[in-house]
Amino acid sequence: MTDKRTIDAYTNRVAEYLNVPLPEAQLEARQAFVDAVVAGGYVLDLGSGPGSDSSFLMRQGLTVKALDATPAFVDHARQNGVDAYLGTFDDVTETAIFDGVYASFSLLHAPRADFPRHLKAIHSALKPKGQLFLGMKLGTGEHRDELDRYYTYYTEAEIEDALTQTGFTIDRSVKGMGKGLAGSYDGFILVFAHA
Template identity: 85%
Template sequence: MTDERTINAYTNKVAEYLKIPLPPEQLEARQAFADAVGAGGYVLDLGSGPGSDSGFLMRQGLKVRALDATPAFVEHARENGVDAYLGTFDDVTETAEYDGVYASFSLLHAPRADFQRHLNTIHRALKPGGQLFLGMKLGTGEHRDDLDRFYSYYTEAEIEDALNKAGFTIDRAVHGMGKGLAGSYDGYILVFAHA
């Protein structure tokens, strides 16, 4: 499922999105993911946005495939040298292909009913022992924000349960609070796990 209202909200805010500073926890997490995968590793940046994280991971010596459902984001990423493709979570069909999957605040746009299926797919796409980084906002239910973007919220226990069911081993989790594109401050969790 692709939510056109969410894609439209991002399409209209590419420039603003690029100006959002990442909180220290997210900067550290991005580096920790790159270090865990290791130089030369092949990663999928799932829901890559305009490709900022992809670019960072490439500078760390990783080979990156970026996937996003917003054409304007894919175009921006490609213009900046990222191997970016237009697609949704359902376009992840690989088996044991990636050394890492970087899903930074992307799966929260998928309906709750699809979350487990997407995690199962990610697990299948990873090589044994492959690294997963998952950034999610904490909360409950499904809502639209002030920009009309669709969000699914989870508790930490729900996220851990879904990861375990998909076959992941959780290595650690970091909590934070950040201001997003809509201007609201939201609690979030950054989870490191491996297949």
């Protein structure tokens, strides 16, 4: 994600972002990701924000590399002991080193045309049978929200198709509704898959 307006929107709202409560479905999914990854595994938190999820994953015994394009988020994560790096989705260049990739509502900021390429990079970075958690908002089209963040929306079928075409096997998915940073209630899908 390299959209400056989206990065600026997050930069100006770090404290607010930290106070957005996660819906129960997301809390359960986060724990389910931990349970699916091999004990003590090495995971990538892709689009890690200020590191809240990274910290949780670390407390559960996982080794975490966090990657985000917003400098203020990376700084906050580092101050809280997270191994965080400034970078974009294009910086996922590893091959078969991660036991899991946790992409919670981050890839929705990528342009639609780039989505398959990013999924392919994630697939390559995962070890065989490595776990993917993907959180996305449901909908259609591409537009900016009230905070000027760029979003690409997908249907459930589009997400499943993109994953299977990339070589992932979908294990299960959960749909829900949640209130985000902008204050709107949006439908979402949480997908569990493996390489």
